[in-house]
Amino acid sequence: MLKVRQTMYRLMVIERATGRRFEVPSFIAGEDMEAISFLYHAITERSFGWPFEEVLTVSYKASKDLALRLEQANRSPDFTYPLSHRKWLFGIEIPLDEVMMTIIDKYIEDFEQVLEELKKDDGHTVAVKVRSRIGLAHYRVANAPRPIGVWSNDLQLLINMEQQLDAALVERYNNLAATSLAGLSGDEKAEITARPEIGGAFLIEDPSTE
Numbered sequence: 001m002l003k004v005r006q007t008m009y010r011l012m013v014i015e016r017a018t019g020r021r022f023e024v025p026s027f028i029a030g031e032d033m034e035a036i037s038f039l040y041h042a043i044t045e046r047s048f049g050w051p052f053e054e055v056l057t058v059s060y061k062a063s064k065d066l067a068l069r070l071e072q073a074n075r076s077p078d079f080t081y082p083l084s085h086r087k088w089l090f091g092i093e094i095p096l097d098e099v100m101m102t103i104i105d106k107y108i109e110d111f112e113q114v115l116e117e118l119k120k121d122d123g124h125t126v127a128v129k130v131r132s133r134i135g136l137a138h139y140r141v142a143n144a145p146r147p148i149g150v151w152s153n154d155l156q157l158l159i160n161m162e163q164q165l166d167a168a169l170v171e172r173y174n175n176l177a178a179t180s181l182a183g184l185s186g187d188e189k190a191e192i193t194a195r196p197e198i199g200g201a202f203l204i205e206d207p208s209t210e
Helices: 002-018 030-044 064-073 111-118 153-160 162-181 186-193
Strands: 047-051 056-061 079-089 092-103 106-108 125-132 136-140
Touching (some): 002 030, 030 079, 056 079, 064 111, 092 125, 162 186
Antiparallel strands (some): 079 092, 092 136
């Protein structure tokens, strides 16, 4: 219920900022949940970290100047690139204008080969593929929509309850854990709370690799 409440609150923020009204389905798909979270952070924080497991592909025209600039850029641990970004939420497009994305702890695939292609200086298209070694990017969304007006008194009361509800939930989990361990010896507590070791027998093979 806390998760549902948080989602509804974030949707209210997005609606207030974009002037949209969403028809919320009884089941929210994963891509819409991701869009809600991303848009909420973009609107309220404008600068935030975000998981990045995919590959950024950038196309350049082969030139010696670009080869030199890429060599210089590769000395940095990160890679920053401007994007014209947008999100789709419940089938509605939410434009975010230009977004500066920085791939943290970047890795450029086949870097030496890419350099050789750029140095040909003949204008042909060279694809540069950039990953993050730690699966993280940082986004700066300077022109994200801003919430208009102020919350009603009832909505503000609900917003102010956020920290209280979080604290109450954590306290209940802690109490449940303490009750579960009550009366056990030190060795018994250690045995129950030890992190399990999962052997190779429990690994699921990917059929596509067979």
